[in-house]
Amino acid sequence: MEREPVAALREAAGEGVEYDGLTARLSDGNLHLVVEGAETTVDDDSPDVVPDAFVPYVTNWYYWRETAPQRPAERTFLRWLEGATDDADRATVPDRYDALVDGIARTWGELLITTMLTDEDQRRYQVRHIDDRDVPVSDLQTYDDPDDVDAIARRDDRDRYRPLRTAPTLRTGWVFPALEPDALVEVVGAFYPATIENWYREREGDLDVTHYREAAERQTGRYRSVSELPVEALEWAAEACCVDSQCLKRREWDEDGETELDVPRGEGVFPCREPCSLFVAAAREWTELEREGSRTFEFELTPSEKAQLDDLVDAVAEGRVEEIREADLDEGANRYRARYLRAKRFEDGELPATERGEDS
Amino acid sequence: MPALVVVSHGSHLNPESSRPAHEHARRIRETGAFDTVRTAFWKEQPHFREALRTVSSEEVYLVPLFVSEGYFTEQVIPREFRLEDWDGWDSDGTSAVSATLSAADTGQTVHYCGPVGTHDAMSDVIVRRAESVTGNPDVGDGVGLAVVGHGTERNENSAKAVEYHADRIRARGRFDEVQALFMDEEPEVDDVTDYFASEDGEVRSASGHSSGRDPRDIVVVPLFIADGYHTQEDIPEDMGLTDDYRTGWGTPASVDGHRIWYSGAVGTESLLAEVVVERAVDAGADVGDTLEQLRERGDDAPITSERVSDRHG
Numbered sequence: 070m071e072r073e074p075v076a077a078l079r080e081a082a083g084e085g086v087e088y089d090g091l092t093a094r095l096s097d098g099n100l101h102l103v104v105e106g107a108e109t110t111v112d113d114d115s116p117d118v119v120p121d122a123f124v125p126y127v128t129n130w131y132y133w134r135e136t137a138p139q140r141p142a143e144r145t146f147l148r149w150l151e152g153a154t155d156d157a158d159r160a161t162v163p164d165r166y167d168a169l170v171d172g173i174a175r176t177w178g179e180l181l182i183t184t185m186l187t188d189e190d191q192r193r194y195q196v197r198h199i200d201d202r203d204v205p206v207s208d209l210q211t212y213d214d215p216d217d218v219d220a221i222a223r224r225d226d227r228d229r230y231r232p233l234r235t236a237p238t239l240r241t242g243w244v245f246p247a248l249e250p251d252a253l254v255e256v257v258g259a260f261y262p263a264t265i266e267n268w269y270r271e272r273e274g275d276l277d278v279t280h281y282r283e284a285a286e287r288q289t290g291r292y293r294s295v296s297e298l299p300v301e302a303l304e305w306a307a308e309a310c311c312v313d314s315q316c317l318k319r320r321e322w323d324e325d326g327e328t329e330l331d332v333p334r335g336e337g338v339f340p341c342r343e344p345c346s347l348f349v350a351a352a353r354e355w356t357e358l359e360r361e362g363s364r365t366f367e368f369e370l371t372p373s374e375k376a377q378l379d380d381l382v383d384a385v386a387e388g389r390v391e392e393i394r395e396a397d398l399d400e401g402a403n404r405y406r407a408r409y410l411r412a413k414r415f416e417d418g419e420l421p422a423t424e425r426g427e428d429s
Numbered sequence: 430m431p432a433l434v435v436v437s438h439g440s441h442l443n444p445e446s447s448r449p450a451h452e453h454a455r456r457i458r459e460t461g462a463f464d465t466v467r468t469a470f471w472k473e474q475p476h477f478r479e480a481l482r483t484v485s486s487e488e489v490y491l492v493p494l495f496v497s498e499g500y501f502t503e504q505v506i507p508r509e510f511r512l513e514d515w516d517g518w519d520s521d522g523t524s525a526v527s528a529t530l531s532a533a534d535t536g537q538t539v540h541y542c543g544p545v546g547t548h549d550a551m552s553d554v555i556v557r558r559a560e561s562v563t564g565n566p567d568v569g570d571g572v573g574l575a576v577v578g579h580g581t582e583r584n585e586n587s588a589k590a591v592e593y594h595a596d597r598i599r600a601r602g603r604f605d606e607v608q609a610l611f612m613d614e615e616p617e618v619d620d621v622t623d624y625f626a627s628e629d630g631e632v633r634s635a636s637g638h639s640s641g642r643d644p645r646d647i648v649v650v651p652l653f654i655a656d657g658y659h660t661q662e663d664i665p666e667d668m669g670l671t672d673d674y675r676t677g678w679g680t681p682a683s684v685d686g687h688r689i690w691y692s693g694a695v696g697t698e699s700l701l702a703e704v705v706v707e708r709a710v711d712a713g714a715d716v717g718d719t720l721e722q723l724r725e726r727g728d729d730a731p732i733t734s735e736r737v738s739d740r741h742g
């Protein structure tokens with residue numbers, strides 16, 4: 070094997086090394102190595118001769134010591150990617166290496182991140198959209214600069230602007246084929262800003278969650294009113310914005326420290342620690358709208374037309390409008406069906422209705 | 430090694446809003462002057478609240494990509510970045526330099542710099558914008574320059590910043606006339622040609638060709654960070670460059686017998702990256718020859734928008 074990892078290990082062994090199942094120390098000036106079920110002393114005259122069984126342990130130590138970033142959050146993330154975090158099911162280094170030869174894949178939001186071993190037992194990381202998992206690299210647009218992420222993440226597959234980076238609308242068709250570790254964390258941080266840091270804080274048990282009421286109190290200017298949003302409206306708002314179909318963060322905030330919302334938090338791997346700016350902007354709108362009381366209206370529709378209104382709302386809410394085929398007249402949210410309803414029932418763009426007074 | 434965080438408004442609707450921040454950060458990143466160069470946004474991600482935790486340096490220069498001091502720089506940014514004991518820059522509205530504070534979120538030392546818009550070097554960026562839109566590196570003689578700002582909107586410092594640079598550029602004597610104009614207060618940009626009277630006799634056109642009896646040429650530079658509906662819809666229509674922004678306008682466009690060169694937002698000028706670094710330097714950052722590096726490459730074309738149809742909202 071290469072000399073540098075052994076030389077570096079010898080230097081570190083003076084203070085004793087214990088890492089991923091490798092123990093290294095100096096005895097009588099010789100480098101002594103212990104791994105599960107074996108030990109050896111490296112001959113000073115030929116430091117590159119290390120028995121095969123020890124090589125993965127030594128190169129693994131060297132990678133994490135010399136190449137991988139030292140920041141705890143990034144380091145833990147990279148170790149998690151290859152199943153090397155201190156979880157109960159942690160694989161031994163040789164088993165991990167076997168898997169790394171084929172590549173170990175994990176998902177992070179819509180990213181599929183594959184860790185691979187290079188010839189020098191270093192790691193390279195490939196990032197692509199999860200939906201492109203089976204697409205050959207040659208069919209994808211390749212990138213290697215973290216600064217390119219912004220251009221990919223800015224718009225969805227239908228070319229619409231994505232104001233929320235963690236919305237499940239990341240476009241497909243691109244790949245970062247082989248990133249070094251520092252660039253990998255930059256790329257992930259550009260697709261999903263601050264997710265590695267907050268995920269790490271949560272693992273360490275110190276995620277700082279700011280609940281809705283506290284976040285609302287902080288607002289000034291045009292967002293000051295959001296503190297008046299009633300709790301049932303807050304539930305509806307979280308259901309509208311924060312569930313997995315809309316945002317890949319797992320909502321960890323609630324109304325306040327005592328009052329949990331009933332809406333599912335989501336299954337996302339990284340947490341949401343406080344209402345985001347998009348949520349607050351939406352909450353402002355709903356705070357204004359909730360100032361109106363309900364009324365009873367009377368208008369005429371056939372039962373099918375009533376069902377059609379249900380279909381229309383559902384199609385918009387689920388983002389299905391674009392999928393509805395031109396001539397699919399069974400579908401209530403079909404454009405011709407909507408135009409027919411408007412032609413039949415609407416006057417000047419409105420459904421004529423008689424108001425029956427304000428509800429209590 | 431310290432980090433630099435470029436702080437910008439961002440938008441939920443306009444994809445162009447955050448492009449200057451991303452582009453200027455990229456340019457500065459390439460110089461290697463800082464350990465990390467990050468962006469942080471009010472309306473996009475990473476949000477102000479979470480940006481510092483993505484930066485490992487103990488020392489951070491925080492530079493607001495805003496045109497003036499005011500509500501955002503004085504209330505929102507210090508609050509959201511959790512800058513402890515913030516009580517202002519001790520500024521007259523255009524003179525903020527920096528304040529050194531501790532961030533409650535991370536314990537980092539934060540040098541909170543004044544906004545790019547009020548830095549003296551911004552005058553050069555405005556002039557550069559006039560050069561780039563006319564394609565004439567010597568533009569000035571026989572030409573009037575209008576610097577356009579939003580106006581009052583929540584604080585009077587927005588107008589002060591525009592007037593500050595108009596005064597400075599006027600004092601250089603390069604342009605025949607320099608005016609500060611506004612969208613929502615007097616003197617209004619709607620009446621732009623009234624502020625630049627035509628003259629008889631020989632005047633030179635902005636493109637550098639002497640052109641006999643032409644009425645005076647005007648270059649209009651909006652002191653805005655990003656292109657959005659103000660710079661791409663309201664101002665062009667208000668000035669009469671076009672009846673409908675969607676159909677575009679000429680550069681130059683002809684209005685009341687004047688030729689008007691209207692540039693995009695000054696914040697998209699590549700030279701702005703230099704002002705960001707100047708802000709950090711004024712706050713004590715040691716950046717080696719970064720300013721020279723940026724200046725050499727400052728001739729790059731302005732950041733162009735991806736497409737016009739996205740400029741709504």
Ligand code: SF4
Nearest residue numbers: 311316341344345348
């Ligand atoms: S508040 Fe959090 S979970 Fe909800 S939409 Fe925003 S980022 Fe997603």
